[in-house]
Amino acid sequence: MNWFRRLKEGIQTATRFKKPIPEDLWVKCPKCGDTVTRKKLEEYHHTCPKCNYHFRIGPKEYFRIFFDGHYTLLFEEIHPVDVLGFVDLKPYTQRLREAREKTSSTEAITVAQGKIQKIPVVIAAMDFGFIGGSMGAVMGERICRAIDRCIEERMPLIIVSKSGGARMMEAAFSLMQMAKTTVKLTQLADAGLPYISYMTDPTTGGVTASFAMLGDVNIAEPGALIAFAGPRVVRETIKRDLPEGFQTAEFLYEKGFIDVIVDRKEAKATIAQILQVLHHRHLPTRKTKSTSSD
Amino acid sequence: MVFLEFEKPLEKLYTQLEKLKQIAQDGDIDMSDKIREVEQKIKKKQKEIYSSLTPWQRVQLSRHPQRPYTLYYIEKMTKYFVELHGDRCMGDDKAIVGGLAYLDQQPIVCIGHQKGINTKQRQLRNFGMAHPHGYRKALRLMKMAEKFAIPVVVFVDTPGAACGLEAEEFSVAQAIARNLYEMARLRTPILVYIIGEGASGGAIGIGVGDRVFMLENTWYSVISPESCSSILWRSWDHKEKAAEALKLTPKDMLQFGLIDEIVKEPPGGAHYQPEAMAKSLKKHIKKHIKELLEIPIDTLIQQRAEKYLNMGVYSIADQPSSDKTP
Numbered sequence: 001m002n003w004f005r006r007l008k009e010g011i012q013t014a015t016r017f018k019k020p021i022p023e024d025l026w027v028k029c030p031k032c033g034d035t036v037t038r039k040k041l042e043e044y045h046h047t048c049p050k051c052n053y054h055f056r057i058g059p060k061e062y063f064r065i066f067f068d069g070h071y072t073l074l075f076e077e078i079h080p081v082d083v084l085g086f087v088d089l090k091p092y093t094q095r096l097r098e099a100r101e102k103t104s105s106t107e108a109i110t111v112a113q114g115k116i117q118k119i120p121v122v123i124a125a126m127d128f129g130f131i132g133g134s135m136g137a138v139m140g141e142r143i144c145r146a147i148d149r150c151i152e153e154r155m156p157l158i159i160v161s162k163s164g165g166a167r168m169m170e171a172a173f174s175l176m177q178m179a180k181t182t183v184k185l186t187q188l189a190d191a192g193l194p195y196i197s198y199m200t201d202p203t204t205g206g207v208t209a210s211f212a213m214l215g216d217v218n219i220a221e222p223g224a225l226i227a228f229a230g231p232r233v234v235r236e237t238i239k240r241d242l243p244e245g246f247q248t249a250e251f252l253y254e255k256g257f258i259d260v261i262v263d264r265k266e267a268k269a270t271i272a273q274i275l276q277v278l279h280h281r282h283l284p285t286r287k288t289k290s291t292s293s294d
Numbered sequence: 295m296v297f298l299e300f301e302k303p304l305e306k307l308y309t310q311l312e313k314l315k316q317i318a319q320d321g322d323i324d325m326s327d328k329i330r331e332v333e334q335k336i337k338k339k340q341k342e343i344y345s346s347l348t349p350w351q352r353v354q355l356s357r358h359p360q361r362p363y364t365l366y367y368i369e370k371m372t373k374y375f376v377e378l379h380g381d382r383c384m385g386d387d388k389a390i391v392g393g394l395a396y397l398d399q400q401p402i403v404c405i406g407h408q409k410g411i412n413t414k415q416r417q418l419r420n421f422g423m424a425h426p427h428g429y430r431k432a433l434r435l436m437k438m439a440e441k442f443a444i445p446v447v448v449f450v451d452t453p454g455a456a457c458g459l460e461a462e463e464f465s466v467a468q469a470i471a472r473n474l475y476e477m478a479r480l481r482t483p484i485l486v487y488i489i490g491e492g493a494s495g496g497a498i499g500i501g502v503g504d505r506v507f508m509l510e511n512t513w514y515s516v517i518s519p520e521s522c523s524s525i526l527w528r529s530w531d532h533k534e535k536a537a538e539a540l541k542l543t544p545k546d547m548l549q550f551g552l553i554d555e556i557v558k559e560p561p562g563g564a565h566y567q568p569e570a571m572a573k574s575l576k577k578h579i580k581k582h583i584k585e586l587l588e589i590p591i592d593t594l595i596q597q598r599a600e601k602y603l604n605m606g607v608y609s610i611a612d613q614p615s616s617d618k619t620p
Contacts, residue, residue, distance in 0.1 A: 079614040083550075083607040084541050088526035096614070106614065137606030144603060166494070166516045168526060171540040172552050175494060175516040176605040179502050182474040183602045206516070208467035209455075209495040214475055228467035228495065229457045237457045247462055257465045 029053050045264045054221050054264055056201060058103065059110035059125035062160050066123060066268050071114030074122070075145050076106050080138045084171055092169040095131055103129040107138045108163065111146045113155075117272035119283060120153065122146045125160035128202070132164035135207055139167075140177030143211065144184045151187065154282045156194040156275050161212040164230075165205015178210035185214055194278035196271060199249065199258070204230050213257065217274050219267070220249035220258045298354050300343060304562075307336045340561050347511075350537040353519060355511040356490045357453075360565040362572070363422075364391060364406030364449040364489065370572035371579070372397055372404070380431060384464065387428030389420045389456065390500065392435040397447075397576065400583055403439035405432045405500055406449030409490070423456040424496060429469035432500045436473075436480055445483040445583050448500050453518055455496035470499035477502035478602070479595055483586035485579060487557070488512045488544075489564075504586055504598050506552075507578070508544040509571075510559040514552075515542035552605060 026035045031053035041048075045065050046055040063071050086092040100106065108130040113122050124146050126133040143159070150157045166174040188195055197215025199208075201224035208228055212218075220226060227234075227247040235242055245251050252258045262270045276286055297305040311332045318325035347355070355361075368375055372395035379386040392405035407424060410416030439446045455466045477484060477500075484503035492501070492514035508514060517525075519537035524530050541547075544556040557578055560567035586594065 077610050077612060079609045079611060081607050081609050084539070086539050088536075088539065100614065137608045140606050141608050168517055168522055168540075171515050171542065172547060172550065173606055175498055175514075176552055176602065178470075178495065178498055179474055179478070179602045180605050182471065183478040183502075183599045186475060186479045187599070206495055209470040209499070210474055211471070213465065213468040213471040227462055228455065228465070228470075229462065234457055234459070234462060238459065243459075246459070251463075252465065255463055255465065257468050 027055075029055075047264050052222065052263065054201065054223060056128055056162065058127045058129065059105060059112075059160070062125045063110075063112050063114070063123065065264065066116055066158070066271070067112070067114035068117065069114075071112045071123075074111040074113055074149065075142045076110075078107070078138050078141055078145075080107060080136055080170075082169070083137075083173060084169070086169040086171070088169075095169065099130045103127050105130050107142065108133045108135065108167075109139045109142050111142050113149065116158075116268060116275065119272060119275050119279065120155045121158055121275070122150050122155055123158045123160065126162040126207075128162045128164075131167060131169075133162045133207075134164055134167035134174070135177050136167035136170040136174050137177060140180045143181045147184045147188045150193055151191045154191075154193065156196065156279050157188060158196045158198055158271065159211060159215075160198045160200060161203040161207050162200045163203060163205070163207040165207055175206065178206050181211045182214065185211055192281070194275060196274060198267070198271070199226050200224050202226070202230075204228065215259075216278060217259045218257065219270070220253065220261050221264055221267075222249060222261050224249040226252050226258070296359050298351075298358065300347075300351050300354075304336065304339055304343065307332060307339060311336065337561070344562060348534070348538070349513070349540075349543050350519065350534040352511055352543055353491075353513050353537050355563050356513055358511075358563060358565050361490055362564055362568040363411070363451060364404075364408045366568060367449060367489065367572050367575060368393075368395060368404050368406075370569060371576040372402070375404075378431075378435060381427040381434055383430060384427040387420075387425045387431060388418050389422050389424040389452070390428035390432050392432060394444075397580060397583070400580065401444050402447050402579075402583070403435050403444050404447045404449070405435055406489075407452040407496075407500075409451060420456060422452045422491070423454055424452065424466075424499070425456045425461050426464040426466045426469040428456075429466065429473050429499050433469075433473050433476055436476065436484075440480050440482045443482055445485065445586065446480070446503075447579055447583075448484065448486045448503060450486060450488045450492050450497045450501050450514075451490035452493055452496045453491050454493040454521075455499060467495070470495045473499050474502055478599065481591050481595065483583065483589075483594060484598075485582055485586070487575070487579075488514050488553075491518075493518050502598075502602070504594060504601075505554045505582055507555050507557050508547060508553050509557050509564060509575075510544060511563045512544060513537075513542040514544075514547055515540045 028035050029048040032051035034050040046057045082092045105127040109126050111124045194216050197218050199220040204227045249261050314325050314329050375395040377393040391408045407422040409422040410419040486501050486503035486506040488508040519533040522536040523532040547553045560570050564571040
């Protein structure tokens with residue numbers, strides 16, 4: 001007989017007897033288990049002060065971190081349509097409604113215009129909470145319009161990727177967004193404007209296999225999962241465990257697919273530095289101290 | 295001949311036909327009336343079966359083991375084909391083949407996924423699932439086509455890009471992304487034919503073109519019905535439902551405006567009369583190459599861009615309208 005066997009599974013306390021702890025006050029790091037106050041976490045740009053784990057954050061947080069204060073949201077009027085009448089375990093329309101309520105985003109990507117260290121830019125950032133940050137027709141269209149705005153006002157483009165890939169509920173339409181966004185990027189390139197791809201945890205599937213890998217500069221956050229097929233799928237296919245660190249930002253950096261891995265706290269400064277060089281034709285001449293000896 | 299589950303009634307008729315022919319041969323008996331009758335029955339049954347295929351049955355047909363693959367078509371359609379190997383960097387991927395050929399008087403560069411015709415070949419070809427160097431080989435050939443002003447003809451037939459350690463290590467994602475980018479602005483006409491399976495990034499990784507066509511018994515989608523079932527229904531048992539939901543048939547794709555035309559197959563599918571299929575495909579390719587070559591190259595690229603930029607349905611409104619099913 002096993003004396004220590006648990007007779008019933010799971011927590012037995014009913015929800016109504018739960019002790020009221022104010023939510024959002026303390027946050028536990030999923031990596032090192034340390035607890036930190038929400039306020040301190042925000043000061044650290046949502047990275048763990050102890051182990052530097054980069055928490056998954058949404059577009060609004062990235063906008064707050066990257067922009068010099070004020071920014072304007074763009075193309076919020078573009079909304080998804082259930083063109084296939086897609087139903088799996090739930091109707092697609094219900095998934096959309098739930099995603100909107102859960103995230104306060106209107107789609108898996110949010111576009112905004114503002115300034116990074118006084119350089120006017122457009123940033124498009126994804127929300128993983130919105131159906132896994134998946135790419136449907138709205139993501140494709142918002143990115144294309146973001147690029148049009150960049151071309152009109154001679155601005156660089158930054159895309160913060162955080163996505164499970166193409167959105168299955170839009171089937172072939174979502175697949176075509178890979179081609180659509182990429183076609184549009186050729187126009188941005190023809191206009192001589194820089195595009196920075198900023199990859200965060202996780203960036204996979206059709207997003208990686210289109211615009212995310214096509215930055216003039218590819219930046220990644222430390223420890224981010226960046227892949228085409230996700231680790232679970234690869235493991236099931238090859239039927240053995242994956243090597244340590246496989247498909248991380250560091251792994252792809254070593255393989256030559258990522259230019260720089262940047263700590264989120266330094267990201268803004270790094271992006272500004274890169275834009276100062278790539279976008280120099282459209283910026284006031286930079287005053288730098290002469291480094292040559294007199 | 296291999297018969298699929300839903301083709302079983304046909305199998306009986308075919309065996310009957312074989313028997314009758316045998317008897318006629320052995321016994322010197324005139325069976326021509328009987329044979330004709332059975333042949334008529336076969337025709338009728340074929341029409342019955344193939345005119346009401348479910349999406350899942352069409353997926354099965356697209357994977358029929360006797361279906362002609364890229365190299366078969368190239369061999370049957372072209373002259374002076376020289377297969378070119380390797381991406382000049384990592385190696386030669388056998389899941390994508392390509393080379394130079396003549397389509398009657400028209401020089402072409404042909405590229406396509408290649409599946410194996412027996413177990414050993416299937417392994418060698420990795421079931422038509424290409425590695426990064428496969429996509430990079432395809433790109434190298436396309437750039438060559440551009441350099442020498444030769445139209446590109448692409449045959450798509452893949453259950454998806456390769457999945458494994460090597461594919462990720464050398465970033466199949468980057469290879470596909472690069473191809474999309476370069477195909478978007480390749481300064482030579484590109485024709486794309488889905489001749490079997492068209493699954494996800496693996497398909498579109500060589501599938502951006504001025505005109506995209508699907509053979510009648512093929513499918514094109516963001517994911518295979520099996521994988522879709524396992525992700526959304528959390529089990530492999532809902533593939534029929536997934537095939538239905540994904541709207542992956544040529545008819546659906548044409549209706550959505552995501553492809554340009556459906557290419558008819560012989561009754562029963564390309565594998566019943568592969569030579570006839572190759573012949574009509576060749577005619578089709580020639581016609582469209584001729585048309586595309588008449589368009590000035592800058593216009594062509596602009597049209598190609600517009601074609602893709604118009605793909606996708608969304609609404610413009612203050613409030614999301616998707617709360618209601620249209």
